[in-house]
Amino acid sequence: MPELPEVETVVSELRPLLKNKVIRQVEVRSPKLIAVGPLTLSNVRKSNSVAAKKFAQILKGKKITGVQRRAKLIIIDIAGKFAILVHLKMTGQLIFLEKKQLNKKIKLLNIETFQPITLPSKWTHVIFTFTDGSKLFFNDLRQFGYLKLVKDSEIDQVKELNEFGPEPLKINFAIAKFINILSKRPKMKVKLFLMDPKIIAGIGNIYSDEILFFAKIRPGRIVKTLTKSEEQRLFKAIKEVLKDAVRHNGSSVGDFVRPSGAWGKYGRLHKVYGRAGLKCKVCGSIIKSMKFSGRTGSFCPVCQK
């Protein structure tokens, strides 16, 4: 479930922890999640143990210089002209533990039901050990996530980075630009428009539902039927909902936790996502849920038109 606010939380919390750390060792337990080079498919499963060996070899002894986000992709910058791209997909986690915390028990996967565990667990696929004894664990229950090592000079060739739409929280993502991209997709259902990473980066199922509630627009509405004021409300809702979610460190739904193992606090503020059958927090009507091209969307049939 990591979407923009969750990934932003991971990145901003990892940045000070990882900056200037020197990698002593990389242990790859699941080679199929590792790729080396810009042109490897995002479906990294086609890569092999040769890539995994290369990945660990190149990174050994290298220093981390920074951590950034583009859409839902985490970029770990490495001195010596490399970057590690990390995608968490649905159930990925990056957990950082100081040396003295390594035997600490934390609640991680399926956080509603699981008992606290120590890392590594059966879902730990990659372990970075730093020279000060601290560790970074990449866990992923469903194994859709991946880590891809690229040279700085190759980063322009990384397909999945180039094809993302604009960052919705950037200042230069303004109302005029938004209306322009709306006009290019007149026939799409507005929920699917919001969720398409090539149109706008970083919005998934949770936040498209929440954004549409705040904009008072039903998820199945067709883009070209939106009125001027609906377009403006939608634009405002994108900015406000995402900013508020970042402020609350994202939503811990399913498996998302912060690098410390702490939860995001936005989930309790959800108005519609995951609330089908419950009462609308605004008007008391029952929240409905429907499929929109295979994705479940929840909405209030009274508040949203």
Added chain:
DNA sequence: TTCAATGTTTAGAC
């Protein structure tokens, strides 16, 4: 036993 679940890509249809 069947179904659905946070993301993304790809193929096929119209």
Added chain:
DNA sequence: GGTCTAAACATTGA
């Protein structure tokens, strides 16, 4: 090219 649908990836729990 736009748009929709289904399938694929792997796992779990309802």
